[in-house]
Each structure stands twice: as structure tokens, then as C-alpha cells.
Amino acid sequence: MTEDGERDGVPPWAGLRTALARHWACALALSIAVFLLALPLEPIWSSYTHPYLWGPVASDAAGREVDGIRPGYSRVNTATYAVLMIAGLLLARRLLARAAVQIDRRLVLASLPFIALGATLRVLEDSAYYRTPLAYLFISPLIYALIACVLLLLLWAASLIERLPRGTRPAAVALVIAAIGMFSLAVGSGSRWTSPPLVAFTCALLATTFAVTPLPRDRSSVLFYLGISLLLLSVLPIARFVHMGSWDGVGAVETNAWVVPATVGIAAGLTLLTWALWAYAVRRGWTSVAPTAMPLFFAHLLDGTATAVGIEHFGMWEKHWLPSALIDATGTAWVMIPMKLFVVGLFVGLVRGPFRRDIDADPELYHLVYLAVLVLGLAPGLRDMFRVALGV
Numbered sequence: 001m002t003e004d005g006e007r008d009g010v011p012p013w014a015g016l017r018t019a020l021a022r023h024w025a026c027a028l029a030l031s032i033a034v035f036l037l038a039l040p041l042e043p044i045w046s047s048y049t050h051p052y053l054w055g056p057v058a059s060d061a062a063g064r065e066v067d068g069i070r071p072g073y074s075r076v077n078t079a080t081y082a083v084l085m086i087a088g089l090l091l092a093r094r095l096l097a098r099a100a101v102q103i104d105r106r107l108v109l110a111s112l113p114f115i116a117l118g119a120t121l122r123v124l125e126d127s128a129y130y131r132t133p134l135a136y137l138f139i140s141p142l143i144y145a146l147i148a149c150v151l152l153l154l155l156w157a158a159s160l161i162e163r164l165p166r167g168t169r170p171a172a173v174a175l176v177i178a179a180i181g182m183f184s185l186a187v188g189s190g191s192r193w194t195s196p197p198l199v200a201f202t203c204a205l206l207a208t209t210f211a212v213t214p215l216p217r218d219r220s221s222v223l224f225y226l227g228i229s230l231l232l233l234s235v236l237p238i239a240r241f242v243h244m245g246s247w248d249g250v251g252a253v254e255t256n257a258w259v260v261p262a263t264v265g266i267a268a269g270l271t272l273l274t275w276a277l278w279a280y281a282v283r284r285g286w287t288s289v290a291p292t293a294m295p296l297f298f299a300h301l302l303d304g305t306a307t308a309v310g311i312e313h314f315g316m317w318e319k320h321w322l323p324s325a326l327i328d329a330t331g332t333a334w335v336m337i338p339m340k341l342f343v344v345g346l347f348v349g350l351v352r353g354p355f356r357r358d359i360d361a362d363p364e365l366y367h368l369v370y371l372a373v374l375v376l377g378l379a380p381g382l383r384d385m386f387r388v389a390l391g392v
Contacts, residue, residue: 025094028087052076057142061125061135072319081141085372088148093368095152101159103364106220108371111151113227115375118147119382120234124191126383127392129237129247134190144375150230158222169217174207177229184233192247193237202233242390253391256314263309263385267302270337274301289352296344299374303381304336310388340377347373 039049055069056077073081096103124130125138137146154176161172181203188194206229215221245253271294278291307323310316311333318324318333326335351359351366359366 025091029091032084032087032091048076053080057136057139060139061132063128072324073321075321078321084141085144088145089368089372092148092152093365096155097364099156099159101155101219103367103371105367107223108367108374110220110224110227111371113224113231114147114151115378116382117150117227117231117234118143118375118379119386120231120238121147122379122383123386123390123392124234124237126387127241127247127390128192129241130187130191134187144379151227154226154230155219155223158219158226161222162217162219166217169222170207170211173210173222173225176226177203177207177210180226180229180233184230188237191237193240195236195240198236199233202236203229206232238386238390255391256389259306259309259389260385263302263305263381266305267298267381270301270305271298274341289348292352293344293348293370296347296370296373296377297341299377299381300340300344301337301377303377303384304340306381306384306388307336308333310384314388316384316388344373344377 038044039053050067051069052074055067056071056073059066059069060071093103101107121138122140122143125135125143130138136142157176161169161176164172181199184199185194185196188199206225210225215225241247241253242255274297275291275294278287281287282290307316307318311318311327318327323336323339326339327333351369
């Protein structure tokens with residue numbers, strides 16, 4: 001050992017650096033835990049947590065300003081949520097890698113029902129279905145964490161089911177669906193309406209359908225079916241709301257069903273136009289990148305269209321600070337369309353340009369980021385579209 005503490009020319013901090021490289025996920029998880037535990041402590045609560053994080057959630061649940069704080073997003077909480085989302089993606093990737101779960105296109109497709117589930121649950125919160133404090137869980141950003149946890153839990157269940165003999169998998173799926181039904185009833189007990197017989201019938205029908213039909217039995221297919229089961233159970237209260245017009249049956253809400261086909265049609269048309277112009281640019285030699293990631297364009301164009309329709313025709317307002325600033329600057333909410341095209345185009349340009357080698361070397365990272373970008377467009381787009389359609 002030399003006088004400055006080195007051993008055989010190795011710096012004394014090399015061991016620490018190696019340990020961090022091996023255990024970065026633990027360090028990241030610990031950092032997030034410390035951050036979350038510090039949020040309710042003073043002076044952090046009064047100077048940061050309440051005005052920027054909890055206050056907007058509480059005012060959103062109340063449907064009005066609370067303590068002078070409006071619902072929505074500021075620069076501070078947007079940056080906070082972005083950092084937490086990136087950290088969550090890194091931890092999720094590490095967790096899935098340890099569980100030997102491949103992040104591929106099948107897993108992305110299996111996650112689609114959960115995106116729709118998040119939008120459905122958020123619309124239920126908009127309709128005052130949940131009572132406080134339960135309602136807080138179904139407001140952004142908490143609902144994103146909730147759906148992510150449910151997705152990971154059911155992915156774990158689907159992985160266990162995949163290891164069972166093929167003939168016993170329907171029974172295992174039935175048990176999970178029964179657990180989902182009990183979870184649905186537990187949530188319904190803190191809400192405005194629930195129907196145990198209807199939930200039990202729906203769960204029995206779902207379990208029987210899986211058992212008697214030649215559906216695939218692999219992990220991604222089971223996850224997709226479990227997500228569909230949760231989605232259908234969340235649709236039951238919406239169907240009752242549409243039928244009765246309100247939760248108490250008094251003072252029916254005016255619905256706008258035409259918004260759904262109009263919004264989907266506009267978003268689909270713009271996506272098709274984007275593909276056609278992109279393909280034309282490739283034929284003319286203006287770019288060598290072939291049209292790709294069209295589902296991302298559709299998801300974000302759906303979000304932009306739903307936002308524009310809601311603001312321009314139904315008196316809604318934009319909660320995110322950057323789109324709100326663009327709308328104020330241009331005087332029209334339709335500015336969301338070119339903004340969404342730019343955002344998704346920038347993502348595609350980065351992954352097919354300077355980061356292409358990294359993506360090709362690590363396709364699982366690309367699929368995970370792809371899923372995150374898809375969620376950020378499709379989830380709010382579906383929520384806004386159905387919210388306007390239901391008149392809430």
C-alpha cells in the first residue's frame with residue numbers, strides 16, 4: 001500500500017464506485033424512499049409539498065381552489081414528476097430483468113388495457129364516483145403509480161400462472177379474477193355505487209370465458225386478459241352512470257356521445273396524413289427514416305384533439321403549464337396538434353438518429369420508453385375524450 005492509501009495503484013474510492021455500479025437500483029430506491037418520507041416534514045411540507053404536490057391534488061379532488069391552490073401542474077411539480085417517472089422506469093426495468101421478464105412488443109400490447117383502465121378510473125373520479133380520501137388515489141400523478149403497481153402485481157401473477165401445467169392455468173386465472181372482483185368491491189365500498197351481484201356475475205363470466213375458449217395461455221396473454229377483466233369491472237359504474245344520468249338518479253347529466261367518434265376520427269385522419277407525408281418525404285429522398293411509431297402519433301394526436309375539442313367547445317381548461325402557455329399565446333387550443341406532432345417527431349428523430357445504436361443494442365429499453373411515451377399520450381387522451389362524452 002502506498003502512502004496516499006492506494007493499494008497496487010488502485011484508488012481507495014474504486015471499491016465504492018464498483019459497489020454503486022452493482023447496487024445502483026438499491027441506492028435509487030433508497031433515495032426515492034427518503035424523498036417521499038421527507039415530504040410531510042416541516043419546513044418541506046409548507047414550502048414545497050403542500051403548494052406544489054399535495055395542494056393541486058386536494059384541489060382537484062374538491063373541484064375548486066383549496067388554500068388558494070388551483071388544480072394542475074406547475075414547473076416545479078412537472079419537473080418533480082418527470083424525475084420520479086424516469087427513476088421509476090429505471091427501477092421497473094431492473095425489477096423485470098431480475099424476474100427474467102422480457103420487455104418486448106407483446107408486453108407493450110398486454111399493457112394497453114391498463115392504460116384504458118387508468119383513463120376509466122380517472123373519468124369515474126371526474127364524475128364524483130369516489131369519496132375522499134379514496135378519491136386522491138385516482139388523481140394524477142397518484143393514479144399513474146397505482147396503475148403501475150397493479151400492472152406489476154398482475155404481471156407477477158401471470159408469470160406464476162405461466163409456470164403451471166397448461167390444464168391448471170384456467171383455474172389459476174379464475175382465482176386471480178376472483179381476487180380482482182373482491183378488490184373492485186373493496187374500492188366500491190368507498191364510492192357512490194357498487195353491485196356485488198353484478199361484479200360476481202361478471203367475474204364468473206370472465207373466468208368461464210377464459211376456461212372454455214382457446215385463448216393463449218402464455219404470460220403476456222394472461223396479463224392482457226387480466227387487464228381486460230379489470231377494465232370491464234371499471235366500466236360497470238360508468239354504464240350505470242350513463243343509464244341513470246347521475247349517481248343519485250336525480251338531475252341527469254347531458255352526455256355528448258358524438259365526441260368519441262369525432263375525436264377518434266380526427267386523430268386517425270391526422271395520423272394517416274402524417275404517415276402519407278412521411279412516406280412521400282422518404283420517396284423524394286428528403287429523409288432516410290421510414291415511417292415508424294404510428295401508434296405514438298395516434299395516441300398523442302388523440303390527446304391533442306380531445307384537449308382542443310374540450311377547450312374550444314365545452315369550456316374545459318388546460319392544466320399543464322406549457323400547453324396552457326401555448327394556447328394563451330396562439331389564442332386557440334388547436335395548437336395542441338402541431339405541438340404533439342413536434343413532441344412525438346422529436347422522440348422518433350432521437351431514437352432513429354443519434355441514439356439509434358443504443359436502441360439497437362438495448363431494444364428492451366426502447367420498448368419501455370415507448371410504453372411510457374404511449375401512456376403519456378393515450379391515457380390523458382382517453383380520459384379527456386370520455387370525460388367530455390359523459391358530460392363530467
